[in-house]
Amino acid sequence: MNATARTADDAGRVLRGERRGSFRILPFLGPAFVACVAYIDPGNFATNIAGGSKFGYTLVWVIVAANLMAMLIQTLSAKLGIATGKNLPEVCRERFSRRTSFALWIQAELIAMATDLAEFLGAALGFHLLLGIALFPAAIITAITAFLILGLQRFGF
Structure with a gap:
């Protein structure tokens, strides 16, 4: 098992x-x-700090609104899963046409890539700041670490 x-x-x-x-x-x-990794990752911290240092409190409403919308979507998805026993993509596949489902899948993949890119760059920036190495070697270390962690799935981690 x-x-x-x-x-x-x-x-x-x-x-x-x-x-x-x-x-x-x-x-x-x-x-x-x-789910919480999306909120507490190095890329998010770096973006928030850079935005705050440049714009001050002018854009704090964007962070508040984005977090409130994310909480709403996650709550609705959880309720959908509890009520139907299916996740959001499964329900979309049942309710929408094949073409619409495909477009939603492409959209979800692009969003996942953008999120992963921010996390990847945040981790590389973290290695750069903590270890004092250039960004390119820090990105290589991040990539190797990511592949090692993905490789642990084979062993049930």
Whole structure:
């Protein structure tokens, strides 16, 4: 049984009331940690600091509005998943035409790439600032680290 199946099995036992104690919430924290990476990554910090140093409090409303919209979308997606047992892309595939579903998929991939690019550049900038190395070697270190972490999936991490 792989790690994903074990986590799903543990979550099912919690929901059925078979597992009690203060650690019963742990199977549900994985997705929460993945979702919070979008808010607490080096690229986000670097962008916010650079924007704040250049524009002061002029654009703080953009950060507040973006966070409120993100919370709304995540809440609605969670409610959709609880009500239907399906995630947002599955429901979109059922409700929309093949062409619209394909366009939504392309949009989601582009958004994921933009988010990953900001995180990648933020990590490279972090290596640059912490280790005092040039940005290109810092980017290479970041890429190697990312591939090593992705390689750990084979072992259930």
